[in-house]
Amino acid sequence: MSRIAILIVAAGKGERTGRAGPKQYEPLAGRPMLRRTADVFSDWPLRVVIGPGQDALYRTAMGADAPAPIIGGARRQDSVRLGLEALADDAPDFVLIHDAARPLVSRAVIARTIAALEAGATGAVPMLPVADTLRRKDGDAWITVPRDGLLRAQTPQGFRFADILKAHRDHAGADATDDVAIAELAGLAVDAVLGEEENLKVTTEKDFALAERLLGFLDGRSAGAALHETRSAMGYDAHRFTDGDHVWLCGVQVPHDHGLEGHSDADAGLHALTDAVLGCISAGDIGQHFPPTDERWRGAPSWKFLDHAHRLVKDKGGAILHCDVTLICERPKIGPHREAMRARIAEILSLDIERVSVKATTTEGMGYTGRREGLAAQAVATVRLPARD
Numbered sequence: 161m162s163r164i165a166i167l168i169v170a171a172g173k174g175e176r177t178g179r180a181g182p183k184q185y186e187p188l189a190g191r192p193m194l195r196r197t198a199d200v201f202s203d204w205p206l207r208v209v210i211g212p213g214q215d216a217l218y219r220t221a222m223g224a225d226a227p228a229p230i231i232g233g234a235r236r237q238d239s240v241r242l243g244l245e246a247l248a249d250d251a252p253d254f255v256l257i258h259d260a261a262r263p264l265v266s267r268a269v270i271a272r273t274i275a276a277l278e279a280g281a282t283g284a285v286p287m288l289p290v291a292d293t294l295r296r297k298d299g300d301a302w303i304t305v306p307r308d309g310l311l312r313a314q315t316p317q318g319f320r321f322a323d324i325l326k327a328h329r330d331h332a333g334a335d336a337t338d339d340v341a342i343a344e345l346a347g348l349a350v351d352a353v354l355g356e357e358e359n360l361k362v363t364t365e366k367d368f369a370l371a372e373r374l375l376g377f378l379d380g381r382s383a384g385a386a387l388h389e390t391r392s393a394m395g396y397d398a399h400r401f402t403d404g405d406h407v408w409l410c411g412v413q414v415p416h417d418h419g420l421e422g423h424s425d426a427d428a429g430l431h432a433l434t435d436a437v438l439g440c441i442s443a444g445d446i447g448q449h450f451p452p453t454d455e456r457w458r459g460a461p462s463w464k465f466l467d468h469a470h471r472l473v474k475d476k477g478g479a480i481l482h483c484d485v486t487l488i489c490e491r492p493k494i495g496p497h498r499e500a501m502r503a504r505i506a507e508i509l510s511l512d513i514e515r516v517s518v519k520a521t522t523t524e525g526m527g528y529t530g531r532r533e534g535l536a537a538q539a540v541a542t543v544r545l546p547a548r549d
């Protein structure tokens with residue numbers, strides 16, 4: 161498994177937006193732009209390069225648990241070089257360098273960049289063709305510039321760490337607007353991967369408005385049907401009571417006069433929810449991914465199953481929007497643990513707790529849950545996925 165580090169460059173003063181502070185700390189659809197950008201890369205170790213004097217802004221935007229920022233330099237490339245130097249002790253295999261001002265980068269673009277590096281590329285950059293006709297002023301006249309072969313470079317730009325660190329050290333004096341330019345000076349080959357129009361660089365106030373409109377699409381708040389689709393699926397699970405003094409439900413240990421029988425921790429709530437999430441991407445069921453015959457999953461905590469299903473959704477460029485679990489049992493009483501269960505599921509899925517619902521019911525003494533032979537759980541998950549043609 162290759163070791164990948166993320167370097168986010170957030171050192172700009174952002175003067176072109178006309179806003180009071182640096183743009184990367186400004187709210188974008190309710191969240192600081194830098195935080196939105198960093199959240200997309202939450203699966204990898206990440207460091208952020210900030211401008212001198214931006215510590216307080218950084219802490220406010222990123223929260224108390226954020227990794228220590230790296231203080232950048234005068235130009236973007238100085239900031240990147242200082243960021244790479246700060247990573248040198250860890251010496252990851254690859255580094256992805258990304259602009260904080262591209263908060264709409266998708267996991268699909270990140271995955272393509274990483275895939276190119278893991279396939280052996282020295283460098284990889286998301287690119288898009290130029291659709292508009294290009295013209296250049298030549299004295300008083302305009303000259304049309306042939307756009308054949310012209311491409312627009314985005315970020316993240318991925319490189320073998322040692323190569324790009326050396327390139328930045330060797331060419332610290334050159335002028336470069338991105339890291340591919342530095343790589344070129346060092347003679348490093350860089351592969352193109354497919355970029356995305358949505359991965360725009362937020363520079364002006366108009367860009368903020370456009371990005372917020374796109375996030376509206378992404379959040380499903382407006383007519384985004386052309387870009388994304390929303391899917392719901394359900395899951396169901398039941399486990400039998402056995403000897404014990406606690407049960408695991410929705411990731412929370414609940415004291416009880418019985419335990420639950422099962423190969424893993426028998427958390428029917430998380431099993432039902434895992435199946436619901438898998439159902440949204442038609443990825444089979446929990447038993448296919450984690451066979452009960454596999455010794456690895458004996459006694460396993462079920463959050464691992466849910467986390468796996470969540471990753472599969474993210475790998476498709478999707479996101480979980482909401483989940484709703486109903487626990488069906490006479491005992492134990494769920495009410496006292498309901499908020500802890502919501503909080504735990506929200507934590508496992510990195511979701512706002514408002515997007516997590518846990519409910520409970522009995523079957524009025526009827527059936528196997530009524531006879532207290534075991535308990536059952538139902539779940540519905542809703543995910544957003546990139547639209548398919």
Ligand code: MG
Nearest residue numbers: 397398428431
């Ligand atoms: Mg189960």
